[in-house]
Amino acid sequence: MPANTYQQGRIKQVFSDKNAQTSYLISQLTLAEKIGQMSQFNNDAENLHNAIKQGNVGSVINEVDPDTINELQRIATQESRLGIPLLIGRDVIHGFNTIFPIPLGQAASWSPDVIELCAKIAAVESSNSGLNWTFAPMIDVSRDPRWGRIAESLGEDPFLCSTLAIAMLKGFQGDKLSDPHSIAACAKHFAGYGASESGRDYNTTNIPENELRNVHFPPFKAVAEAGISTFMTSFSDLNGVPATGNKWLLNDILRTEWQYPGFVVSDWASITQLITHGFAKDENAAAYEACNAGVDMEMATDNYAQHLPSLINSEKISIEHIDAMVSRILRLKIDIGLFDNPYAANSTSSKQLNSFHLAVAKQAAIKSCVLLKNDKHTLPLSKTAIDSLAIIGPLADDGYEQLGTWAFDGNAEHSITCLEAIKAYVKDSIKVKFAIGMETSRSNHQDGFDEAVNTASDADVAVMILGEEAILSGEAHCRSNINLPGCQEALIDAIYQTGTPIVLVIMAGRPITLATILPKVDAVLFAWHPGTMAGPAITELLFGEDCPSGKLPLTFPRTVGQIPLYYGQKNTGRPASESTFIDINSINVRAPQTSLGMTSTHLDTHYSPLFPFGYGLSYSQFEYKNINVDKYSINMGESLKIAATLRNIGKVDAEEVVQLYIRDLVASVTRPVKELKGFQRVYLKAGQSKSIVFDLHTDELAFYNRQMTLTTETGIFHAWIGGSSDTELKTEFEVILPSE
Numbered sequence: 001m002p003a004n005t006y007q008q009g010r011i012k013q014v015f016s017d018k019n020a021q022t023s024y025l026i027s028q029l030t031l032a033e034k035i036g037q038m039s040q041f042n043n044d045a046e047n048l049h050n051a052i053k054q055g056n057v058g059s060v061i062n063e064v065d066p067d068t069i070n071e072l073q074r075i076a077t078q079e080s081r082l083g084i085p086l087l088i089g090r091d092v093i094h095g096f097n098t099i100f101p102i103p104l105g106q107a108a109s110w111s112p113d114v115i116e117l118c119a120k121i122a123a124v125e126s127s128n129s130g131l132n133w134t135f136a137p138m139i140d141v142s143r144d145p146r147w148g149r150i151a152e153s154l155g156e157d158p159f160l161c162s163t164l165a166i167a168m169l170k171g172f173q174g175d176k177l178s179d180p181h182s183i184a185a186c187a188k189h190f191a192g193y194g195a196s197e198s199g200r201d202y203n204t205t206n207i208p209e210n211e212l213r214n215v216h217f218p219p220f221k222a223v224a225e226a227g228i229s230t231f232m233t234s235f236s237d238l239n240g241v242p243a244t245g246n247k248w249l250l251n252d253i254l255r256t257e258w259q260y261p262g263f264v265v266s267d268w269a270s271i272t273q274l275i276t277h278g279f280a281k282d283e284n285a286a287a288y289e290a291c292n293a294g295v296d297m298e299m300a301t302d303n304y305a306q307h308l309p310s311l312i313n314s315e316k317i318s319i320e321h322i323d324a325m326v327s328r329i330l331r332l333k334i335d336i337g338l339f340d341n342p343y344a345a346n347s348t349s350s351k352q353l354n355s356f357h358l359a360v361a362k363q364a365a366i367k368s369c370v371l372l373k374n375d376k377h378t379l380p381l382s383k384t385a386i387d388s389l390a391i392i393g394p395l396a397d398d399g400y401e402q403l404g405t406w407a408f409d410g411n412a413e414h415s416i417t418c419l420e421a422i423k424a425y426v427k428d429s430i431k432v433k434f435a436i437g438m439e440t441s442r443s444n445h446q447d448g449f450d451e452a453v454n455t456a457s458d459a460d461v462a463v464m465i466l467g468e469e470a471i472l473s474g475e476a477h478c479r480s481n482i483n484l485p486g487c488q489e490a491l492i493d494a495i496y497q498t499g500t501p502i503v504l505v506i507m508a509g510r511p512i513t514l515a516t517i518l519p520k521v522d523a524v525l526f527a528w529h530p531g532t533m534a535g536p537a538i539t540e541l542l543f544g545e546d547c548p549s550g551k552l553p554l555t556f557p558r559t560v561g562q563i564p565l566y567y568g569q570k571n572t573g574r575p576a577s578e579s580t581f582i583d584i585n586s587i588n589v590r591a592p593q594t595s596l597g598m599t600s601t602h603l604d605t606h607y608s609p610l611f612p613f614g615y616g617l618s619y620s621q622f623e624y625k626n627i628n629v630d631k632y633s634i635n636m637g638e639s640l641k642i643a644a645t646l647r648n649i650g651k652v653d654a655e656e657v658v659q660l661y662i663r664d665l666v667a668s669v670t671r672p673v674k675e676l677k678g679f680q681r682v683y684l685k686a687g688q689s690k691s692i693v694f695d696l697h698t699d700e701l702a703f704y705n706r707q708m709t710l711t712t713e714t715g716i717f718h719a720w721i722g723g724s725s726d727t728e729l730k731t732e733f734e735v736i737l738p739s740e
């Protein structure tokens with residue numbers, strides 16, 4: 001067994017294992033020092049150095065300067081009584097210095113490999129600066145595009161979210177947490193935050209237990225099982241009990257049922273906010289509720305420091321409970337290797353944004369872009385067939401906005417914008433003229449329209465680069481309308497009037513309602529916020545150096561009134577179909593009222609989305625045929641193979657994300673009309689075909705039933721394979737008990 005060493009002053013201790021080291025430290029810590037380990041301070045806290053020296057600090061958040069971090073670690077390890085190093089935490093959400101696409105964009109790549117590599121690079125860059133803990137991945141299943149934090153999420157689907165979250169976790173934590181370039185990850189926000197009512201951040205959530213278990217918990221359970229180091233509580237109130245004081249959530253589910261060994265951190269001041277929620281009467285009660293529920297570390301506020309001593313003295317909280325919490329925190333510090341070396345991995349690394357990191361950022365952005373429309377093969381643009389190009393829009397040449405939300409440590413000066421990249425790519429072969437059109441994406445002034453119209457009129461093609469500025473999504477940045485903001489729709493109208501074909505590139509942190517402008521543009525490339533390398537990535541796609549292959553990780557509604565709209569809906573007792581679409585204007589005045597023939601739809605729009613989950617075009621076309629199962633009946637506990645033939649019938653070599661969906665036709669609780677159960681990214685040369693096979697075990701058909709037990713029920717299932725959730729290529733199979 002490897003010996004663990006621990007140097008305290010001049011005394012060097014050797015332990016047989018990590019448990020022994022943890023127990024030893026627990027035996028040495030005073031109560032105040034234990035509570036210190038449970039406290040996270042912001043980097044600008046008053047008297048931080050002294051507090052560290054006194055052993056009152058377990059973790060520091062938001063410091064990124066390597067020299068400062070090294071000094072904090074020096075004080076912790078050399079000047080505090082027990083020399084316990086610090087966890088240094090930061091929101092490294094989609095890159096550190098090299099900024100990758102926002103997580104929602106990365107999710108559109110449907111590529112665990114891309115996501116793992118982005119997280120790995122973020123871990124390398126941030127650990128070089130001395131960080132050892134990130135507050136990512138954010139794995140709240142998100143079905144409300146009004147919610148600003150949807151930008152940070154991995155989309156609407158529990159399966160996609162779980163698969164990609166595990167990839168991100170692997171990237172951050174590496175093969176070994178003690179590797180100097182691994183950083184601890186944090187699953188957040190536990191739980192239900194994505195369901196904030198009306199998509200307004202921090203808002204209440206009411207989620208039945210069955211829905212929690214079948215939809216919101218799976219990504220958290222998946223990363224808990226995959227070894228994520230920490231969990232963060234949600235700000236929100238879950239069924240009347242705020243998550244930060246929710247013992248059922250943190251103790252009964254996470255700790256007891258899932259046997260999660262890592263530690264739980266509160267969100268920023270969320271312990272104090274238990275008072276604001278109306279759940280705790282004062283700070284003492286807030287500290288009690290959070291600690292009793294199972295929050296091991298407090299972020300930013302000091303309720304634990306102020307009130308745990310009296311709560312322990314009065315035996316409301318037992319010292320055994322505290323010891324267990326502190327042990328979990330110490331254990332991470334040991335696992336991550338901080339007792340061996342707490343310092344920045346390479347504080348002199350001058351080239352954080354090296355060519356490899358930038359190449360990965362470009363590839364990630366390429367794979368994240370989703371081609372939503374491409375009439376008459378408008379894209380790719382041909383260098384030879386076009387003489388002049390108009391580049392229009394406030395996001396065409398803005399290195400800051402393309403980074404998106406949570407890009408604290410990215411630098412706009414390192415960004416390459418679309419305008420820069422397009423000019424560099426076409427050199428003198430195409431005349432490129434730029435008109436900003438609007439000052440910002442939100443602006444309502446049309447002063448720039450004339451210049452934009454003139455620029456477009458003179459050009460063969462207008463590439464409009466529109467969308468949302470970074471600040472329009474992210475924490476507390478929610479919108480009640482999710483259309484193109486400001487006067488962008490009017491700008492599109494104005495350019496449309498010129499008759500010049502329009503290629504619309506959208507950078508945004510959420511789905512945008514595009515129904516009204518779609519008929520006016522010839523092609524739409526949805527790029528999310530692509531990060532540092534937005535320009536080169538988009539340029540290569542526009543000119544066909546690479547082929548779009550991203551697929552939507554969530555549903556795009558036609559109108560905000562359809563929200564929540566997601567593919568995995570329940571069938572209802574009166575499901576709609578396109579034939580039951582009702583045009584509100586076609587209803588006769590004083591029409592007779594009847595209760596017959598009514599279905600679950602809105603009068604004034606279709607029941608279906610504008611673009612379904614999983615959708616995304618390519619410059620090539622793919623044909624799906626011959627879906628089949630290797631056996632019709634499978635015994636419970638066994639697997640079957642579901643296969644289809646995929647053929648690239650277009651003229652371009654391209655990648656396709658092949659998706660497998662199932663439906664459990666009859667179950668003891670109603671099940672979604674479709675559920676994603678597998679996906680594969682497949683590269684096919686033009687004309688090439690391939691049999692795509694998915695293995696499906698009956699365990700993968702399990703769901704939580706009325707007794708909240710995870711179970712697979714016998715019966716008939718439908719299965720579909722295709723390039724989007726609206727695929728109609730269907731087969732079926734039956735799950736039986738072995739004796740049947």
Ligand code: NOJ
Pocket residue numbers: 091135188267268475
């Ligand atoms: C609040 C956010 O909700 C959380 O996601 C983040 O990690 C913390 N602040 C720390 O910045």
